[in-house]
Amino acid sequence: MFYQFKLATIPEEINAYFALRHAIFVEEQALFQGSDIDHLDNIAHPIIAIAPETQQVIGVVRIYEPEPGLWYGGRLGTHADYRKGWKIGKGLITQAVTTANAWGCTQFLATVQLQNVRFFQRLHWTSQQEISIRDRPHHLMEADLRYYPANHELRPTLSLSQEAS
Numbered sequence: 001m002f003y004q005f006k007l008a009t010i011p012e013e014i015n016a017y018f019a020l021r022h023a024i025f026v027e028e029q030a031l032f033q034g035s036d037i038d039h040l041d042n043i044a045h046p047i048i049a050i051a052p053e054t055q056q057v058i059g060v061v062r063i064y065e066p067e068p069g070l071w072y073g074g075r076l077g078t079h080a081d082y083r084k085g086w087k088i089g090k091g092l093i094t095q096a097v098t099t100a101n102a103w104g105c106t107q108f109l110a111t112v113q114l115q116n117v118r119f120f121q122r123l124h125w126t127s128q129q130e131i132s133i134r135d136r137p138h139h140l141m142e143a144d145l146r147y148y149p150a151n152h153e154l155r156p157t158l159s160l161s162q163e164a165s
Contacts, residue, residue: 003058003088005095008046009156016057017046024060024077031134036075040064045156047095049078049088059088063096069106073097076110086119093123095151097143102150108143117141124148 008017018037025036041062049059058079065071073096078088097108109128112120114137117127124147127139 002052003091004050004052005059005091006048006050007099007153007156008048008057013048013057014046017048017060020057020060020079021075021077023079025075028080031136040074044074045099047092047099049082049092051082058082059092061092061096063100065100065103065105069104071097071100071103071105071108073100073108073110089116089119090123093120093143094148097145097148098151099153101145101148102153103155105145108145108148110141110143111138112141113138 008014021036025031026034043066044062044064047061047063048057050056051058056079059077059082061073061076063071063073073093076089076092076096078092082088097105100108110120110125111131111133112125117139120139120141121127124144125141126144127141129140131138131140
């Protein structure tokens with residue numbers, strides 16, 4: 001099965017992106033109460049995975065650049081019905097890093113939950129530091145950009161501030 005990985009650009013995609021994040025991080029993992037939306041959503045670009053047979057958003061990640069050249073990925077998640085084989089997670093990570101690379105990334109970091117560290121290591125990431133976020137073990141990890149050549153994604157103007165406020 002071939003999934004589509006892309007920036008969420010239209011209201012329906014953006015709404016589905018936030019709904020899936022809520023289902024994963026608020027309802028399922030209980031990392032947040034009420035909402036997982038934060039100030040970073042005002043500068044983040046949402047990336048989604050879409051199932052071809054249903055056009056349903058089945059995976060999410062956001063990327064953001066807090067300072068020139070430094071990019072972060074976060075809120076990586078896959079719909080519970082599609083978590084076999086890591087294919088969606090790998091595709092989202094690849095889309096995130098290759099997109100940031102196209103937009104001038106010189107360093108790409110992510111905070112990764114402990115249970116996913118090995119998966120990221122297999123995708124050419126290295127752990128920089130063990131940290132705790134919301135009382136759960138994470139690793140601050142860095143992508144080896146040599147394995148993520150820039151794609152041809154054009155950088156859109158951010159317009160998510162109304163959804164993230």
